[in-house]
Amino acid sequence: MRPLVRRSLTLPLALLAGAVVAAWLLISPAAALALIALAVLEIAMAADSSVPMAGIASRIHHPARRIFLSVGLVAGVLAMRLILPPAAVAVSLAESPADAAAEAVLQPSLFAEHLAMARPGIAAFGAVFIWLVFSEYLFNVDRAPRRAWLGRFEAVLADVRFPRIAALTIAAGAGTAAALLGTPGERAAIAVGGATGLASYLGVKLAQAWAKRDAAPPWRLHVHAATVVFERGLTVFMLFEILDGAYTLSSPSPESGLSQVDQALVAAGGVGVGAVFLARLTATVDSHQGLTRLRYLKAGAAYVLGVLSVLLWASLAVPIPAAVAGWFGSLIIGAALLSSLPRRRRGARAVSPA
Numbered sequence: 001m002r003p004l005v006r007r008s009l010t011l012p013l014a015l016l017a018g019a020v021v022a023a024w025l026l027i028s029p030a031a032a033l034a035l036i037a038l039a040v041l042e043i044a045m046a047a048d049s050s051v052p053m054a055g056i057a058s059r060i061h062h063p064a065r066r067i068f069l070s071v072g073l074v075a076g077v078l079a080m081r082l083i084l085p086p087a088a089v090a091v092s093l094a095e096s097p098a099d100a101a102a103e104a105v106l107q108p109s110l111f112a113e114h115l116a117m118a119r120p121g122i123a124a125f126g127a128v129f130i131w132l133v134f135s136e137y138l139f140n141v142d143r144a145p146r147r148a149w150l151g152r153f154e155a156v157l158a159d160v161r162f163p164r165i166a167a168l169t170i171a172a173g174a175g176t177a178a179a180l181l182g183t184p185g186e187r188a189a190i191a192v193g194g195a196t197g198l199a200s201y202l203g204v205k206l207a208q209a210w211a212k213r214d215a216a217p218p219w220r221l222h223v224h225a226a227t228v229v230f231e232r233g234l235t236v237f238m239l240f241e242i243l244d245g246a247y248t249l250s251s252p253s254p255e256s257g258l259s260q261v262d263q264a265l266v267a268a269g270g271v272g273v274g275a276v277f278l279a280r281l282t283a284t285v286d287s288h289q290g291l292t293r294l295r296y297l298k299a300g301a302a303y304v305l306g307v308l309s310v311l312l313w314a315s316l317a318v319p320i321p322a323a324v325a326g327w328f329g330s331l332i333i334g335a336a337l338l339s340s341l342p343r344r345r346r347g348a349r350a351v352s353p354a
Contacts (some may be wrong), residue, residue, distance in 0.1 A: 005052075010200065010275060011280055012039075012043065012274075012276045012277035012280065013127070014148075014268065015272070016035075016036070016039050016273045017274055019125070019269045019272075019273065020032045020035055020036060020304060023035050023206075023265075023266065027262050027265070027266075028262075030279075031081065031266050033261055034263075034266045034271050035168075035266045035270055038266060038267060038270030038271075038297060039269070039270045039273040041106050041207075042270050042271060042273060042274025042275075042277075043273065043274055043277050045191040048092050051088070053204075053256075068281040069279060069282055070279060070283070072226065073275070073279040073282065074272075074275045074276055074278075074279050076230065077269075077274075077275040077278060078271060078272060078275055079272070081271050081275075082268060082271065083101075084234075085115055086100040086101040086103075086104050086111075087100070088115070088118045088122050089103070089104075089111065089114045089115055089118050091118075092114075092115070092117065092118035092121060092189070093114055093118070100114075104264075105261060105264045106261070108263070109304065113115075113276055118189075119188050120189045120193065121187040121189035121191075121192060121193035121196075122317055123193070123312045123313075123315055123316055124175060124178060124179075124189070124191075124192075124193030124194040124310050124312075124316065125193040125197040125200070126197065126234060126309075127174070127175070127194070127195065127197070127308075127309045127310075127312035127313045128171050128193075128197030128198050128201070129197040129198075129200055129201050129231075129234060130173055130234070130305050130308055130309040130312070131167070131170070131171050131229055131306070131309035132167055132168070132171055132198070132201045133201070133308040134302055134303075134305040134309060135163070135167030135170070135171075135307055136167075137298075137299070137302035137305075138157055138158070138167075138306065139157060139158065139163030139164075139167055140158035140159070140163065141163045141164065141167075142270070146158070146299075147295065148300035149296045149303075149336065149339065150299075151301070154299075158192060168198070170321045171194075171198060172198075174296075174313050175190070175195075175198075176192035177313075178190055178313050178316045178317070179191045179194070179319045180317055181316065182317070186263075186316075187233070189277075190316060204227045204230065204231065207223060207227050208223075208227050210223075211223040211227075221354060224352070231257065254268060255274045274287070286306060294342050296336040296337075296339050296340040297333070297336050297340060299336055300332050300333045300335065300336025300337070301333070301336075303332050303336075304328075304332050304333065307328055308328075309339075311328070347350065
């Protein structure tokens with residue numbers, strides 16, 4: 001994987017170098033250093049997300065996959081990381097999106113308080129939506145032939161007779177339990193958020209079915225790609241914004257000496273560099289058929305989503321440490337990778353000359 005990462009870093013590092021020079025000359029050396037720190041963090045997080053992203057990309061047919069792996073993925077990550085939080089605050093507090101966006105940039109402390117107020121509903125939405133996406137793998141909705149990563153237990157779940165009903169039943173039960181365990185002031189927001197997540201998932205599935213109908217015009221494939229961007233972009237947002245408890249635009253510390261606008265520019269630049277790296281690395285993994293050669297990586301990518309949905313539900317009752325939220329994906333992907341390697345070694349011995 002090292003050559004893949006090295007090739008994928010060329011464009012993001014070139015963009016980072018240009019952005020650092022611009023920040024140094026137009027803002028301050030402190031802004032340039034903050035941008036480097038944020039970009040490195042975003043690149044590290046993007047490396048963790050590339051395998052799940054490649055799993056999502058494998059579900060898209062050409063030529064829509066090419067668009068998803070380039071412009072669509074970058075635009076989706078930027079939109080979810082920078083636009084979704086102000087939109088959520090605007091909806092929860094019944095204020096205009098412009099006011100919420102201005103507050104995020106100019107009053108980050110106040111915006112953080114408002115985002116915390118909106119958090120139960122957002123987390124409930126994400127938990128239901130991401131669980132239903134994960135359940136497509138867990139219950140093998142497409143009935144695709146595969147070898148179970150977790151053995152007999154996974155094989156039984158993959159053979160459930162009515163997979164959609166099973167997924168919806170679990171989502172409804174977990175959402176109801178989360179609402180009952182929440183404080184009285186949060187129960188309505190949790191219930192509404194969960195119901196909205198369910199409705200959004202069903203809407204996405206209807207759009208995908210419409211886009212992939214027989215004899216559908218080629219442009220409908222782009223609709224399908226857009227729904228996949230939404231699914232994965234939402235996942236990234238939930239992992240790094242809601243569970244971690246920090247909004248991207250307010251990432252640099254107040255002690256950095258930067259104004260609120262400068263902090264917003266630096267944070268947006270770091271997110272942009274990370275999004276480009278994520279798109280490049282995901283495209284490289286996809287082009288080299290990494291998920292096919294390492295047979296359990298796709299399962300690991302799916303279980304990242306499953307654990308994330310559980311963490312989101314759990315976070316409604318107890319705080320989730322940032323370390324757990326930020327790095328659990330690495331453990332799952334690492335376990336999937338290690339469990340895939342022995343088969344590759346056996347295969348290599350089988351074809352070696354006597």
